[in-house]
Amino acid sequence: MTPTRGYHHGDLRRALLDTAVEAIGESGPAALSLRDLARRAGVSHAAPAHHFGDKAGLLTALAVQGFDLLAETLRQAGDDLLAAGVAYVDFAVRHRAHFEVMFRPELYRAQDPEVRAASERAGGVLRDRVAGLPARDGGAGDPGRDALAAWSIVHGFATLWLAGALPPRVGDDPREAARNVIRRLVE
Amino acid sequence: MTPTRGYHHGDLRRALLDTAVEAIGESGPAALSLRDLARRAGVSHAAPAHHFGDKAGLLTALAVQGFDLLAETLRQAGDDLLAAGVAYVDFAVRHRAHFEVMFRPELYRAQDPEVRAASERAGGVLRDRVAGLPARDGGAGDPGRDALAAWSIVHGFATLWLAGALPPRVGDDPREAARNVIRRLVE
DNA sequence: ATCCTATCTTGCCATTGACAAGATGGCATC
DNA sequence: GATGCCATCTTGTCAATGGCAAGATAGGAT
Numbered sequence: 001m002t003p004t005r006g007y008h009h010g011d012l013r014r015a016l017l018d019t020a021v022e023a024i025g026e027s028g029p030a031a032l033s034l035r036d037l038a039r040r041a042g043v044s045h046a047a048p049a050h051h052f053g054d055k056a057g058l059l060t061a062l063a064v065q066g067f068d069l070l071a072e073t074l075r076q077a078g079d080d081l082l083a084a085g086v087a088y089v090d091f092a093v094r095h096r097a098h099f100e101v102m103f104r105p106e107l108y109r110a111q112d113p114e115v116r117a118a119s120e121r122a123g124g125v126l127r128d129r130v131a132g133l134p135a136r137d138g139g140a141g142d143p144g145r146d147a148l149a150a151w152s153i154v155h156g157f158a159t160l161w162l163a164g165a166l167p168p169r170v171g172d173d174p175r176e177a178a179r180n181v182i183r184r185l186v187e
Numbered sequence: 188m189t190p191t192r193g194y195h196h197g198d199l200r201r202a203l204l205d206t207a208v209e210a211i212g213e214s215g216p217a218a219l220s221l222r223d224l225a226r227r228a229g230v231s232h233a234a235p236a237h238h239f240g241d242k243a244g245l246l247t248a249l250a251v252q253g254f255d256l257l258a259e260t261l262r263q264a265g266d267d268l269l270a271a272g273v274a275y276v277d278f279a280v281r282h283r284a285h286f287e288v289m290f291r292p293e294l295y296r297a298q299d300p301e302v303r304a305a306s307e308r309a310g311g312v313l314r315d316r317v318a319g320l321p322a323r324d325g326g327a328g329d330p331g332r333d334a335l336a337a338w339s340i341v342h343g344f345a346t347l348w349l350a351g352a353l354p355p356r357v358g359d360d361p362r363e364a365a366r367n368v369i370r371r372l373v374e
Numbered sequence: 375a376t377c378c379t380a381t382c383t384t385g386c387c388a389t390t391g392a393c394a395a396g397a398t399g400g401c402a403t404c
Numbered sequence: 405g406a407t408g409c410c411a412t413c414t415t416g417t418c419a420a421t422g423g424c425a426a427g428a429t430a431g432g433a434t
Contacts, residue, residue, distance in 0.1 A: 012381080028293040030217035035421060044383045046423085051381090054423070103350045106215040110351070119352075144356065148364075149340060149371035156343025157335070163290045164297070165306075169331065177335075184336035185372060199412085222390060231414045233392085238412090241392070 013051045015041050020062060024097035029059065029107055059101050059108035060115060066098030067118035074125040082179065082186055084129040085154040089178035092158035100162070103155075126151060153185050154178065200238045202228050207249060211284035216246065216294055246288050246295035247302060253285030254305035261312040269366065269373055271316040272341040276365035279345035287349070290342075313338060340372050341365065 019040045023032055034055055035045045052058035070091050077087035092099040101107060102119075109115065130147040157178055160166050170177050206227045210219055221242055222232045239245035257278050264274035279286040288294060289306075296302065317334040344365055347353050357364050 028291075030294065033421065034423090045421090046384080047382055049423070103346065103352060104215075105351055107217065123354075145367055145371060148344070148353070148357065149368045152343035152347060152368055153336065153340040153372075154343065155347055156339035156341065156345075158343075159290065159346050160339060160342055164292055165290060166335070167310075170335065180332055181336045181339055184332060185340075220390065221392095232390090233415080234413055236392070 012041065012043060012047060016048055016051060016058065017062060017065065020058060021095075021097040024100065029097070029101050029104065032059075034058070056108050060112050062098060063102050063108050063110075064112075064114050064118045066095065066102045067115070067122045069095060069098060070102075071118070071122040071125050074122065074129065079129065079132055081129045081132055081150060082182055084126065085150060085182040085186075086175050086178050088126070088154040089158045089161065090175055092162060093174045096162060099158070103159075149185060150182075153182060157181055199228065199230060199234060203235055203238060203245065204249060204252065207245060208282075208284040211287065216284070216288050216291065219246075221245070243295050247299050249285060250289050250295050250297075251299075251301050251305045253282065253289045254302070254309045256282060256285060257289075258305070258309040258312050261309065261316065264316075266316065266319055268316045268319055268337060269369055271313065272337065272369040272373075273362050273365050275313070275341040276345045276348065277362055279349060280361045283349060286345070290346075336372060337369075340369060344368055 016037055019037050020032060023036060023040070032055065034048045037058075038045045038047055041047075048058060052061060070088075073087050073091045074084050077083045127143075127147050130150050131143060158174075161174055161177075166177075203224050206224050207219060210223060210227070219242065221235045224245075225232045225234055228234075235245060239248060257275075260274050260278045261271050264270045314330075314334050317337050318330060345361075348361055348364075353364075
């Protein structure tokens with residue numbers, strides 16, 4: 001009915017990416033198997049190779065998708081740095097598969113022009129939000145340093161949350177916990 | 188002469204762990220191959236299984252080693268939180284293989300009692316250092332929140348550094364760059 | 375109607391992780 | 405010193421995987 005969109009067997013490229021997100025969510029990006037994806041999509045084991053070349057190619061496409069999604073998420077969070085930080089963590093939790101791939105460059109072709117461009121777009125949005133941060137100590141803060149500190153704290157919190165490294169007392173609401181932590185930096 | 192310590196073929200367990208660190212440093216933990224380790228150590232392809240059971244077993248041993256090493260590194264950095272934070276980042280860079288495994292629980296048996304104990308020891312040292320942090324805004328800061336913020340910022344910076352995600356302008360000295368960023372939190 | 379190209383399949387090979395069974399050598403015990 | 409025992413390591417095997425090559429198929433352009 002609907003999934004067939006004009007290709008030979010349906011919108012296989014998109015189906016494979018969606019399935020990859022699902023599979024990575026179950027077992028992590030390292031355990032991803034192209035043949036498993038093919039089975040889930042109901043195609044032969046070599047079909048993915050045609051669309052992505054190899055596994056790194058598929059993950060490269062996933063990284064591009066992820067950076068674009070992150071940029072959009074940050075934009076929608078508005079101008080406030082605190083809100084953007086919470087959105088960053090929320091993105092990592094809700095789009096765990098994308099996030100885990102994006103920051104593991106040994107898994108894909110990180111120097112791919114499309115990835116670099118998408119990554120740059122997302123970084124630009126984050127920097128814009130930091131520009132609104134009041135300088136610490138009243139003096140003129142170094143915006144580069146402020147951006148790096150903000151990025152580090154949200155990225156670190158997100159990573160630790162995903163790794164399950166945080167103690168139970170932090171609670172089970174990543175947005176609330178993240179807001180609390182980020183306030184330590186921006187207030 | 189020296190490597191043989193009383194075993195059948197030498198100190199194979201230690202040799203495999205050392206070789207694993209080397210191999211992970213070259214291609215990351217996901218690409219680690221037990222058979223490659225065996226080849227490098229000059230033993231048969233099934234020898235590693237005897238010492239570690241399977242690949243997860245070897246990485247579990249590596250994680251224990253890593254957490255112990257981290258605890259020791261933080262202890263040697265002294266009481267100062269800034270110094271401990273810089274030491275955390277320095278550890279991640281100098282012991283990249285250990286660090287990458289430690290915070291990727293899907294690769295090993297994170298619920299293993301030895302890992303949990305070692306992880307708890309390292310976390311305890313970090314919490315001790317945070318206890319010395321002056322409360323922000325003059326009021327009594329929540330030590331849990333402060334610890335989480337401190338851990339997040341150093342972990343995030345280390346992770347981004349290792350991922351090669353930071354712009355060139357940050358420089359090539361991780362200790363100096365980390366100190367600069369951490370100051371944003373502790374000053 | 376024919377060609378053409380993107381899409382997908384079938385077949386194959388080297389590598390890997392894991393398991394089972396066997397060989398080897400040091401060590402304790404008698 | 406001989407014997408048995410056990411940790412250590414080897415050999416052999418199997419299923420699964422990634423990747424490559426060659427072929428089949430279908431939908432659209434000419």
